[in-house]
Amino acid sequence: MEHLARAKAPRSRIYHLMAEGMAFKVTIALRASRVEKWIGDVKRDFLDAATTKCVGLDCKFTDPREGDQRAAVLQLSMASETLVFQICYDDEVPQVLKEFLQDGNIRFCGAAIGNDVKMMSPYGIHITYAYDLQKILPNPTNKSTPSLYDLANCTIGTNLEKKKMKK
Template identity: 85%
Template sequence: MEHLARAKAPRSRIYHHMAEGMAFKVTVALRSSRVEKWIRDVKRDFLDAAPTKCVGLDCEFTDPREGDQRAVVLQLSVATETLVFQICWADEVPQVLKEFLQDGNIRFCGAAIDKDVQMLSPYGINITSEFDLQKILPNPTNKPTPSLYDLTNSTIWTNLEKKKRKKYQKKDVAAQEKEDELILDGPMFH
């Protein structure tokens, strides 16, 4: 039997997506150099001239049932630009990112952001200006804690819906890689 070498996935990809009549650019990165470029670009193109500097922040975590929970993906959004930094598989966490997230002139906004801040600290990241939108914005629902989708739909008059998560199933590495590839190559990111 011949063993075929499998081509490695690209270290970063850029996707363009249209939604709600707007064009979005999503940068998926593993390399610190791509993260540094994204930060330089959004500072130059959006933040430097903005009187109020806001960046959306979210993290995805490992499953707590798997042991020590940690941040796997850091997502940052500015205007129509989004960075998806696969932090736990990255070559390094760049100092430029750490300094960016410590900039007290930038408001980092998210839902239940305290958990994100906590999960990023093992990477040497200390966010000093975080804002939990669930605590700041008026609750447009009857729920005790509105979701980020609820807040977004109420604030910018959209009708976005969160996709339902499938029940947790342990998958082998090959199956998970194939699923991840399908998600990243799907129509949402093109």
């Protein structure tokens, strides 16, 4: 019996999505070079000309039942561009990413972002200006703590729904 070598999965992918009549470009990256390119493109195309520089930030974490919990995925969003960086698979966090997240001219916004900031520190990432939208924006729901979806839907007038994760 002959064993065929399987091709490795691509280290990054780019998706173009439509939602609520808006076009989004989502870059999924495993390599530092793709992260560096995304940061360079976003700075050039959006941030350099912006008077107020805001980037959405979210993290997904490893399962705490499987050992030390840490950030597994870092998601950054700016305008119609989103980066999903599988940080736990990279040998080294790109210096460009560290510098970007420490840029004192950029506000990083998210929901319950304090935990995200804490979980990034083992990677040598220290986010300088993090803003918790749940504490800044008025609560548009009857929930005690609105989700980022709730805040976004109310603020920009969309009806986005969070996809349920399959277990």
